[in-house]
Amino acid sequence: MIYFDKVSKKYPNSVALQDITFSIESGEFVSIVGHSGAGKTTLLKMILAEDNPTSGKVFFDSQDVHALSKRALPKIRRRIGSVFQDVRLLPNKNAYENIAFLMEVAGRTDQEIASDVPHVLDLVGLGDKIWSFPHELSGGERQRIAIARAIINQPDLLIADEPTGNLDPINTAEIIEIFKKINSIGTTVILTTHNKKIVDNLGKRVLTLDHGVLSRDDKSGKYAI
Template structure:
């Protein structure tokens, strides 16, 4: 599914590596937390997965594709197998909830009948069937993030990447969002979550990959932030 082999990334304008000699395997159906302080390399990790960047050294394979070998023409198709959930939601303010989700299908030129069939299913999955005609400014933060998740999964991605999905939410909404993400994972989608939410990581006891100054300092099944602290000692 995802394989980092001695992957390093160094940006031209910086003297240090954003990632250094990363070796990680993530299998289909895994649920992974990616943790580390600001500047640890989490954003670069995600950018490499999305083929926004390519490794300076090593090989990264995602869905049996060597990301560095992808041509510009093939990158959009490659990304259709991945959904992304953002901390700041990134909803289109002038479109309804239904239209925001449908838009993710429209840009891939899917048939209108398929859009009419799939959008209500996605809304039901995130518990927003009654909000289809609402606009983003009429929703709470938790509801907006649910729309973001529905949009991210509408094209049935095999990988879902969530970048600080609970960062702008209160604890109750954060727990509800995490339950939705776990439900999506139970349906077979590989879920990768970059987060600083220690309490959530500790509570769920999933796989935890820790980055520090570009290095993988810990990769623990059923991990928590105790493991993270220990790796810094």
């Protein structure tokens, strides 16, 4: 489903990714670990075509995402649910509208939106915050809205950049359960995290980045830095 072909990303004074090659099959659950600045977020940005590689190619279902037309790119992005490290909710929209917006752009009906949005908010434990604006919510609550937004369209791929960074242990466990559930119904999940416990408990594939280099790729690995 995802194929990185010798991808490098260089900035004037640093190298974020160096000659990265790997592939992820449909239905996999992959954790990406590494120190801060190892290139995890840059790697995820490459999949969304949020940033261009200096060299190499990134394929999503055999399509080079950086060669897509302006019209084709949104269609690919709609198949990917994203949880950003800095959350990135739409500040002028309440919880309901933040999630509904994704369903609207995906062309879902008003009835579907009215029934699915409260349901997904219940799933992340925020059924009572449906009309709250991001600035009225705590960091952890915003994070959970972002997760609800990422899974609402039942994406083919879910990428989550440090999704549990702002959450307490109980919430963290709940969110990881949600990810596992989503993965069990066929969604590919890519997760970056610093949380050793999460990675060890998952017992799934682990990619380790070290200063922009893919140093390990363990099929059912543990957090090893």
